[in-house]
Amino acid sequence: MSQKYGIIAAFDTVPDVYHACEQVRDAGYSRWDTITSFPIHGLDAAMGMPRSKVPRFSLAGGITGFCTGMGFIAWLGWYEYPLVVGGKPMFSPMFAFPVSYELTILFTAFATIFGMFFLNKLPMHYHPVLKAPQFVRAMDDRFYIVIETADPKFNATETRALLQRAGGKDIVEIEQ
Amino acid sequence: MGAHSSDHPPGLSLPNGAPAVLAEVNPVIIPRRELVEHHRDFKWITDKICGIVEAKTPTWWWWCFGVAAFIASFTVAGLVYLVSTGVGVWGHANPVNWAWDIVNFVFWIGIGHAGTLISAILCLLRQKWRTSINRAAEAMTIFAVVCAAIFPVFHVGRIWFAVFPGYLFPFPNSNGIWQNFRSPLEWDVFAVSTYGTVSVLFWYVGLIPDLGTMRDRFTQAGNIVKARIYGFFAMGWRGSNRHWSNYEMAYLILAGVATPLVLSVHTIVSFDFAVSLIPGWHTTIFPPYFVAGAIFSGFGMVLTLMLPLRAIYRLEDLITQYHIDCMCKITLATGTMVGYAYSMEFFIAWYGANPYEGFAFINRAFGHYAWAYWIMIGCNVITPQFFWFRSVRENTTLVWILSIFVNVGMWFERFVIIVTSLARDFLPSSWGYYSPSIVEIFTFFGTFGVFSFLFLLFIRFVPIMPMSEVKAVIPAADPHGGAHH
Secondary structure, eight states: OOOEEEEEEEESSHHHHHHHHHHHHHTTOOSEEEEOSSOOTTHHHHTTOOOOSHHHHHHHHHHHHHHHHHHHHHHIIIIIOOOOSTTOOSOOHHHHHHHHHHHHHHHHHHHHHHHHHHHHTOOOOOOHHHHSGGGGGTTTTOEEEEEETTSTTOOHHHHHHHHHHTTOEEEEEEEO | OOOOOSOOOTTOBOTTSOBSSOSOOOOOOOOOOOSSGGGOOHHHHHHHHHHHHHSOOOHHHHHHHHHHHHHHHHHHHHHHHHHHHOGGGSSOBTTBOSOHHHHHHHHHHHHHHHHHIIIIIHHHTTOGGGHHHHHHHHHHHHHHHHHHHHHHHHTTSOGGGTSTTOSSSSSOOTTOOOOOTTSHHHHHHHHHHHHHHHHHHHHHHHHHHHHHHHHHHHHHHTOHHHHHHHHHHHTTOOOBHHHHHHHHHHHHHHHHHHHHHHHHHHHHHHHHHHTSOOTTTOOTTHHHHHHHHHHHHHHHHHHHHHHHHHHHTTOTTTSOHHHHHHHHHHHHHHHHHHHHHHHHHHHHHHHTTOHHHHHHHHHHHHSTTHHHHHHHHIIIIIGGGGGGSHHHHTOHHHHHHHHHHHHHHHHHHHHIIIIIHHHTOSOGGGOOOOOOOHHHHHHHHHHHHHHHHHHHHHHHHSOSSOHHHHHHTSGGGOTTTTOOO
């Protein structure tokens, strides 16, 4: 396991890490990441990231929920338990709406959260970045850029020089 | 705010010779109120909030915990007696077949609504002041839903039939009978259980980054057991911006679905009454009126909880006077809406020219339950009007006392709506007077203990403020160094 995972550079302020991200993005790297303890406004664009795909999961969940509610109540009224109450129809989307509405929301919420975990590949309790000794300040008040050795443009000296030019401090390689 | 045209008609000038229409307008720049005072930095926020969990358990906490557990035992005793004896131990009987159980249910569910308003609606409205109070308010929501759920689950008596085979949830019971999906009571089961579930999910998603911070701090301090526990729930969160991107989108969507959810929950709760034919219940104003009342009562409870928390943990830099002002103003606005609804109910009862409806409202104000009605008016309509005054909003002791009045008033509102209408409906032969039994009083009193018990556990073991969100609203978090773009 002599292969390194990547190279990590620390930044002290938000503008520093923001502008460093723009430089790494413009240098054409693809397998790299920024570690911050809170979401920085506009950093997605500075990293050149596409829009999140979570809404696709949400939409699928919402449609499933609505159809589940309507389908279940229709099945109940028409086939499983046909019972006339107050002379009302066996099934009507009107009285099935509140329950379907709630199920839309319920399924959307689950789909959104599981979609987010799926896209983020979480839970992942072991990750090279988590093992790096400087990580403890990442969830506190410092910001980091990690560039992976697996990046096609990775070159030990040039990548380090790029991070140095961008204002990175305490630049070290981290283990796999 | 572009420049206005400079070729204004000549002759338009003020007596002192200055032009009446300026060539250019320079808008005054009003500085925004700071959300974290004294220019606190990231490190201070982390240390302050994590410090509460990491410190040794304070003595006051044990005292409060003991008292809360003792009070909660009243609920346990009341419920054990109910289940072992039968639902007849509660005081309601014909004609008042709904009484404290549903009053308490609506009261607690209503309290929960402020938590969702703060976490979801204010998130969509980009109200940044929500950040320092949303975690505790969401916790309040969850615990309030727990207290609320006790009543519908236990009112069936044989609680082992409440879920499966269900009286409440859609499973056919032992006679093969399914629920009636035309009934608002069944809609309510879905609304409240969805609300509870989504509130827990929303709360948990908000917690993940902070649990990651706790994990790393306990790891560094060498407390491996706690590091493992917090780490398990942190899901291996590592603050990656590629994660944050999906996380923020997920959080936004959750806020987007929680907003119609919270509005629907109290709407459906109000359908329990509005869809019936009882005078005083059968009104179209109920859904918006119930939602406004729910938010009103919830903010009352948020103030009741947050002001002592702020004082005990010295959180004045995070829960600033600006936060208190905002909460008081929302209480004022929703309280005034509730007052409007009360008067509009009276107006419609008169304008609708239905003698039963008219009698129901006259009876509320001047009948056997007039004492409850005037407590309600005093607490809900008059109390919030004090929040017009800055001097009141800046006196935290007074705000806290007024918030208690709001809580009391909103309980009485539900009591007035539910009990007065049933006690005096169409025929004098089916009139009655309801008083609670000691079992009901025990059960309801104990729910305050259940709520406090859970809330104390929350402030002891969970970071009470979302650090990642509070950090994101301080000036140092702006990638452009404060320059607006």
